[in-house]
Amino acid sequence: MNFKLLGTAAGGGFPQWNCACNLCDLCRKSPEIVRPRLQLQAAFSSDGEKWFLINASPDLRFQIETHPELQPSALHGKRNTPIQGIILTSADLDQVLGLLLLREFQPLTVYATRLIRRTLEANSFFRMLERVPNQLTWVEIHPGKAFTLDGKVICTPIPIPGSLPFYARKSGIHESGIEDLAAKEPGQAALGLLLEADGRRLAYTPSVPEVTDTLRSMYNSCDAILVDGTFWSDAELNRTHSGTPMARSIGHVPMSGEDGTIALLAEITSPRKTFVHINNTNPVLDTRSAEYKTVIDAGWQIGQDGWQLN
Structure with missing residues (x-):
């Protein structure tokens, strides 16, 4: 089976059309450093x-x-x-x-x-x-x-x-x-x-509001898993755009924290663990960031547009 990611960004793409946050601004000015992404x-x-x-x-x-x-x-x-x-x-x-x-x-x-x-x-x-x-x-x-x-x-x-x-x-x-x-x-x-x-076996779950035992069991049986990577932290969107909701309240478990995806799936032994559906506010979009390094050190990769698994 040939599997391809044609886009990896959350809604609005990256950079987002109405956003001038640090990441979107850097993506527009230096796309060679922070790559643009199409929607998932x-x-x-x-x-x-x-x-x-x-x-x-x-x-x-x-x-x-x-x-x-x-x-x-x-x-x-x-x-x-x-x-x-x-x-x-x-x-x-x-x-x-x-x-x-x-x-x-x-x-x-x-x-x-x-x-x-x-x-x-x-x-x-x-x-x-x-x-x-x-x-x-x-x-x-x-x-x-x-x-x-x-x-x-x-x-x-x-x-x-x-x-x-x-x-x-x-x-x-x-x-x-x-x-x-x-x-x-x-x-x-x-x-x-x-x-x-x-x-x-490949699992495609770009929206995960809760990491359940059923999901863990399925992930453990797979050769590759593609998992919700929308937000790094629960309050990330609210910090960038005041008045917006928390990550969990709109159905996304964040990557970080003791109750985040990285910790909750730390024991999954799948050879390929990939985050997809990355929001424009997520610091892992910058490969120079400490957050990106944390993801890589934990055995995950950040999906890129054009990512392919044969």
Whole structure:
């Protein structure tokens, strides 16, 4: 299995468009020191020709044009794509807005839980994906139930504690029955993914509100894990932008501290432990920082755009 990170930043990318913090400022002035990052996006393939996307970031069009293996080929006609499907792990805007960039009458197959599908269908924007017959095919997936892609990659959705995105909890959306469905069928709003092929296992969990025993057990069985690295500390965002929430209150366990990810997963023996979904405020973005050194010394790496695992 070929696995690629096309982007590694949290929402807003890096540098963030409206931020002039020290890190964003340094990234703009000295990108050779602190590298820019596109918003989180992953892709995988069993043969290097047919690809599946994990979510669809707002930067997806640029990410496709940066990676030739994801681009159409004139050998297959005027309209084609090597992208065989998109797996959605949530209905968060940062994970689904890229779907609207794929609306050019191209048949798409989207794998999602019933709750995620219903949430998107309740928004009229996504009708742009259904302008012609058979333009969009939904495949329903279920937490904990494995399915196979391309006959080779076994994919298991892993339920992650989490709720519907903010826009789906506001007035108007509730009329579609989405909140009732979320209550009746918990575990569908947020997912991680376990990918298995040729006896190897990779866990993709870029949003982790709580490090559970179930997650630890899964990580211990993997050859590589990609884990939520949004924030270094719980108060990081609040210190940079006064009045903003703490990391844990918006569903992200910070890296540092006795109850942070590095400490909680210190005994995981996976040969590859990689942080992804890095927020623009996280000091590990500067490879000269003490925080970056702490991550490396603890046996982790910071995912980079273009990071690949074969």
